[in-house]
Amino acid sequence: MAQDIILFGLGAMGQRMARLAVARGYRICAAIDPDPAKAGQPLGRVAGLEDGTAGPLVSADAGAALAQTPRATVLHATGSFLRDVAAQIELCLGHGHDVISIAEEMTLPAAADPAIAARLDAIARQHGTRVMGTGVNPGFAMDVLALALTVPMERVDHLHLRRVNDLSDFGPTVLRGQGVGLSPEAFEDGLRTGRVVGHVGFAQSIALIARHLCWTVERIEETRAPIVSGVARETPHMQIAPGQVAGCLHSATAYRDGREVMRLEHPQQIRPEAEGQRTSDTLRIRGDQVIEMTTAPEIPGGAGTAAAAVNAVAHLSRAQPGLVHLTDLPLTVPQA
Amino acid sequence: MAQDIILFGLGAMGQRMARLAVARGYRICAAIDPDPAKAGQPLGRVAGLEDGTAGPLVSADAGAALAQTPRATVLHATGSFLRDVAAQIELCLGHGHDVISIAEEMTLPAAADPAIAARLDAIARQHGTRVMGTGVNPGFAMDVLALALTVPMERVDHLHLRRVNDLSDFGPTVLRGQGVGLSPEAFEDGLRTGRVVGHVGFAQSIALIARHLCWTVERIEETRAPIVSGVARETPHMQIAPGQVAGCLHSATAYRDGREVMRLEHPQQIRPEAEGQRTSDTLRIRGDQVIEMTTAPEIPGGAGTAAAAVNAVAHLSRAQPGLVHLTDLPLTVPQA
Numbered sequence: 214m215a216q217d218i219i220l221f222g223l224g225a226m227g228q229r230m231a232r233l234a235v236a237r238g239y240r241i242c243a244a245i246d247p248d249p250a251k252a253g254q255p256l257g258r259v260a261g262l263e264d265g266t267a268g269p270l271v272s273a274d275a276g277a278a279l280a281q282t283p284r285a286t287v288l289h290a291t292g293s294f295l296r297d298v299a300a301q302i303e304l305c306l307g308h309g310h311d312v313i314s315i316a317e318e319m320t321l322p323a324a325a326d327p328a329i330a331a332r333l334d335a336i337a338r339q340h341g342t343r344v345m346g347t348g349v350n351p352g353f354a355m356d357v358l359a360l361a362l363t364v365p366m367e368r369v370d371h372l373h374l375r376r377v378n379d380l381s382d383f384g385p386t387v388l389r390g391q392g393v394g395l396s397p398e399a400f401e402d403g404l405r406t407g408r409v410v411g412h413v414g415f416a417q418s419i420a421l422i423a424r425h426l427c428w429t430v431e432r433i434e435e436t437r438a439p440i441v442s443g444v445a446r447e448t449p450h451m452q453i454a455p456g457q458v459a460g461c462l463h464s465a466t467a468y469r470d471g472r473e474v475m476r477l478e479h480p481q482q483i484r485p486e487a488e489g490q491r492t493s494d495t496l497r498i499r500g501d502q503v504i505e506m507t508t509a510p511e512i513p514g515g516a517g518t519a520a521a522a523v524n525a526v527a528h529l530s531r532a533q534p535g536l537v538h539l540t541d542l543p544l545t546v547p548q549a
Numbered sequence: 550m551a552q553d554i555i556l557f558g559l560g561a562m563g564q565r566m567a568r569l570a571v572a573r574g575y576r577i578c579a580a581i582d583p584d585p586a587k588a589g590q591p592l593g594r595v596a597g598l599e600d601g602t603a604g605p606l607v608s609a610d611a612g613a614a615l616a617q618t619p620r621a622t623v624l625h626a627t628g629s630f631l632r633d634v635a636a637q638i639e640l641c642l643g644h645g646h647d648v649i650s651i652a653e654e655m656t657l658p659a660a661a662d663p664a665i666a667a668r669l670d671a672i673a674r675q676h677g678t679r680v681m682g683t684g685v686n687p688g689f690a691m692d693v694l695a696l697a698l699t700v701p702m703e704r705v706d707h708l709h710l711r712r713v714n715d716l717s718d719f720g721p722t723v724l725r726g727q728g729v730g731l732s733p734e735a736f737e738d739g740l741r742t743g744r745v746v747g748h749v750g751f752a753q754s755i756a757l758i759a760r761h762l763c764w765t766v767e768r769i770e771e772t773r774a775p776i777v778s779g780v781a782r783e784t785p786h787m788q789i790a791p792g793q794v795a796g797c798l799h800s801a802t803a804y805r806d807g808r809e810v811m812r813l814e815h816p817q818q819i820r821p822e823a824e825g826q827r828t829s830d831t832l833r834i835r836g837d838q839v840i841e842m843t844t845a846p847e848i849p850g851g852a853g854t855a856a857a858a859v860n861a862v863a864h865l866s867r868a869q870p871g872l873v874h875l876t877d878l879p880l881t882v883p884q885a
Contacts, residue, residue, distance in 0.1 A: 233703055349701050361697035362844075363882045364860065365685050365853030367569055427885040500883075502852060506844045508698075513838055517701030520837070524700065540879055546699045547836075549763040 218526070219282055219310060220244040221301065222291035223251055223259050223271060226315060229519035230288045231260035235267075237523060242285050243278040244271045275301065279308040286526050289314040293413045295325040299333065302344060306336045311529055312344040313522050317414040319346025320356075321538060324420040334536035343529050345537040347545065349517040350376060351414030354494050355477055356421040357539055358512075367501040369426060374418075375478040375495045378511045379485055380460060381448040388451055391461040391481050392439060400439040400458045411437040411463035412479045419467045419475055425540040430475075432468040437461055446484040459483055521545065554862070555618055555646060556580040557637065558627035559587055559595050559607060562651060565855035566624045567596035571603075573859060578621050579614040580607045611637065615644040622862050625650040629749045631661040635669065638680060642672045647865055648680040649858050653750040655682025656692075657874060660756040670872035679865050681873040683881070685853035686712060687750030690830050691813055692757040693875055694848075703837040705762060710754075711814040711831045714847045715821050716796060717784040724787055727797040727817050728775060736775040736794045747773045747799035748815045755803045755811055761876040766811075768804040773797055782820040795819055857881065 218239045220231050223246040234241060244256045251259045257267030272278040279287075287305045292298050295318040302319070305312045322330035337344050346352065355374045363369050380388060392400040392409040403409030415435060423430045442459040445452070453459055460482025467475040485492055493509035525545040532542060539545070554575045556567050559582040570577060580592045587595045593603030608614040615623075623641045628634050631654040638655070641648045658666035673680050682688065691710045699705050716724060728736040728745040739745030751771060759766045778795035781788070789795055796818025803811040821828055829845035861881040868878060875881070 236703075353701050357700060357880070358697060360880050360882050361694060364693060364880055365689050365848050365857045366883055367572075367852065367856040367859075369883055425880070425882055501856070502849055504844060504848065506842055508840060508842045512701050512840065516703065516838060520703040521701045523703075542879060543876055544693070544696050544700055544761070544880070546696050546761055547702055547705055 216240055217242050217283065217285035219279070219285045219287045219305075220256070220260075221275065221287050221289040221305065222246060223248070224290060226515065226519055227288070227290040228260040229515065230290060230522055231256060232262060233519055233523045234288065235262055239526070241269060243282045244269055245273075245275045245278050246271050247273045249273070275304060279305055279310065282310070284309050286311040286313060286529065288522055289316070291316070293317045295319065295322050295329055299329045302333060303336055306333070306340055306342045306344055309340055309342060311342050313525050313529060314344070314346045315348045315518050315522050316346060317348065317351055318417060320348065320351040320414065321417040321420045321424070322346070322536070324416040330536060338535045341534045343532050343534055343537050345525065345529055345539065347518075347521045347525050347539055349512055349514045349521060350412070350479075351417040351421065352539055353517065353521060354512050355479075356418040358494070359496050359498065360422060360425050360540065361544075362496060362498050362504050362506060363426070363500075366498065366504065369498060369500040371473065371499045372422065372475045373497040373499075374475070376511055377480055377485060377490060377492050378514060379483070379492050380481050381483045382515070384450050388483070392458045393460055393483055394451055394453050395439070395458045396456070397439050397441055397458060404437055409437070409461065411461045412481065415463070415465035415477055418477060419465065421538065421540055422475065423467070423469075424538070428469050428474065430467045430469050433465055435463065435465045437463050440480055440482045442488070444487050446487045448483050451483060453483070520547065524548070552576055553578050553619065553621035555615070555621045555623045555641075556592070557611065557623050557625045557641065558582060559584070560626060562851065562855055563624070563626040564596040565851065566626065566858055567592060568598060569855055569859045570624065571598055575862070577605060579618045580605055581609075581611045581614050582607050583609045585609070611640060615641055615646065618646070620645050622647040622649060622865065624858055625652070627652070629653045631655065631658050631665055635665045638669060639672055642669065642676055642678045642680055645676055645678060647678050649861050649865060650680070650682045651684045651854050651858050652682060653684065653687055654753060656684065656687040656750065657753040657756045657760070658682070658872070660752040666872060674871045677870045679868050679870055679873050681861065681865055681875065683854075683857045683861050683875055685848055685850045685857060686748070686815075687753040687757065688875055689853065689857060690848050691815075692754040694830070695832050695834065696758060696761050696876065698832060698834050698840050698842055699762070699836075702834065702840065705834060705836040707809065707835045708758065708811045709833040709835075710811070712847055713816055713821060713826060713828050714850060715819070715828050716817050717819045718851070720786050724819070728794045729796055729819055730787055730789050731775070731794045732792070733775050733777055733794060740773055745773065745797065747797045748817065751799070751801035751813055754813060755801065757874065757876055758811065759803070759805075760874070764805050764810065766803045766805055769801055771799065771801045773799050776816055776818045778824070780823050782823045784819050787819060789819070856883065860884070
């Protein structure tokens with residue numbers, strides 16, 4: 214049962230998960246994507262498997278594909294926001310499948326919409342299925358890894374989590390959401406209109422940490438500022454001139470009992486090395502001790518998220534039915 | 550139930566755990582130590598609690614203390630080796646108490662003696678109780694933290710784990726086991742006679758990692774070498790001259806399918822800074838990605854082990870009865 218997989222969403226991340234699931238020896242029972250360029254094609258061709266003819270055929274009809282497949286684990290990668298993915302996930306759960314989603318807001322859906330989270334939990338319990346979200350950020354670099362570092366601490370007073378990453382491999386959709394290529398004025402305008410989004414997931418990381426430490430966070434403040442480049446920068450998808458925006462410095466601060474208890478900083482940009490910035494994850498946790506950890510370069514977001522999802526398959530199958538959070542499980546690591 | 554604590558062993562570590570458990574608001578129901586200087590004294594005086602008269606009185610009779618106390622969680626700190634602590638732990642389990650032990654070999658007792666581990670598991674199940682081991686090393690710095698870093702990895706090929714720590718705060722018992730103060734010749738002699746032990750726990754760290762990654766490790770090689778000081782070094786407990794041993798570089802290498810898959814290096818010495826050595830934990834994990842993490846100074850062994858044990862209390866109470874391993878649980882972090 215845990216060995217049977219359905220792929221729901223075959224963008225870059227879904228394709229990555231498909232390749233990894235096949236490499237692990239999991240059986241792919243169904244593959245779902247509404248894109249007419251993919252539907253009807255063999256998964257092997259769409260996902261770049263070694264065997265380009267390997268099945269199943271990609272289906273555009275999620276309901277039919279889910280109904281025809283015996284109990285499996287769905288690897289879900291169609292969007293970031295709970296409101297966009299909830300109906301798809303409910304459909305999977307209702308057909309008796311477990312779901313692992315890489316939608317950012319699914320790492321702690323109640324932080325996005327408590328009513329939808331409660332509904333997912335109820336549907337999963339009703340059908341004896343499990344649903345969880347995972348990924349590198351949210352899900353690992355700014356939450357589970359931070360919690361891991363608190364295992365030997367008597368008391369945690371403050372977490373300062375900083376992730377400096379490189380967007381150079383990403384395409385136009387991601388870059389647009391970070392305001393890359395805009396003038397500083399257009400960036401500010403994009404923030405007002407919602408076209409510039411910054412990072413999706415601070416609310417989830419903060420809530421995952423708070424939930425596991427039994428903290429009540431009363432307030433989160435977020436700021437988004439343009440990273441204005443002093444030099445020309447170029448990627449396969451984007452060229453920017455000096456004075457244009459290379460990315461977004463998105464920060465969040467969380468308060469408990471009137472005091473700041475978490476600060477999350479996430480500058481995302483193309484070619485950070487062009488101005489001497491090294492990518493890294495730096496976690497500094499202050500309490501009875503100060504534990505400071507650095508990993509450079511940063512934990513890779515794309516490969517890491519696909520791996521985190523596929524790594525969770527075996528672990529999730531041992532959990533109780535319902536909405537499961539990453540922090541409810543033992544560490545979800547690759548299994549031989 | 551989870552809030553009720555029994556302290557078993559009131560050496561430096563047991564006293565630390567007592568103070569932390571009281572600070573957390575846990576109720577201390579009993580305290581056990583055979584030392585005639587402690588038995589009969591109030592726990593407050595023995596453990597240096599703020600209230601030196603705070604009870605209970607320390608009991609030298611473990612059986613009586615365990616029998617008279619309703620179901621509680623025992624924080625156990627009396628020794629390192631399974632053969633020395635198994636009978637004490639069985640006594641606790643048999644009286645209906647959960648046990649969290651900081652005995653190094655208890656983090657994965659089957660690596661020390663599979664028969665004793667199976668017996669602990671059977672006794673715990675029979676009485677509906679739970680038993681686990683934890684600590685900074687083994688338990689965290691060279692195992693759980695390493696596993697945490699594999700969450701976003703597709704594949705793990707090799708783990709290189711290096712912990713450089715400072716023994717300057719430790720007393721004569723610990724220093725003797727590392728050969729501190731000996732001549733290099735006496736160190737080699739101590740290895741042969743078993744007086745110089747090095748680190749206790751490599752077998753457990755390796756087995757915890759292998760178990761969670763579903764690896765079969767076929768062979769472990771260990772080496773112990775003297776760290777000969779080039780300069781004079783001094784601690785409150787020890788003075789050494791140039792040419793004498795400042796500590797022990799203990800290493801272990803684990804093999805799977807004929808290939809090296811783990812290398813653990815643990816130089817332990819007094820005053821490492823005397824010859825420019827910075828203390829640190831460095832974890833380098835190689836697979837589809839290379840993830841390298843450094844924290845400097847090292848995760849503190851004493852405070853960290855006491856915290857890891859007390860942090861596990863609430864988490865263990867939610868586990869199934871039997872022998873529980875750290876890696877079976879969600880991350881055992883401090884709870885508000």
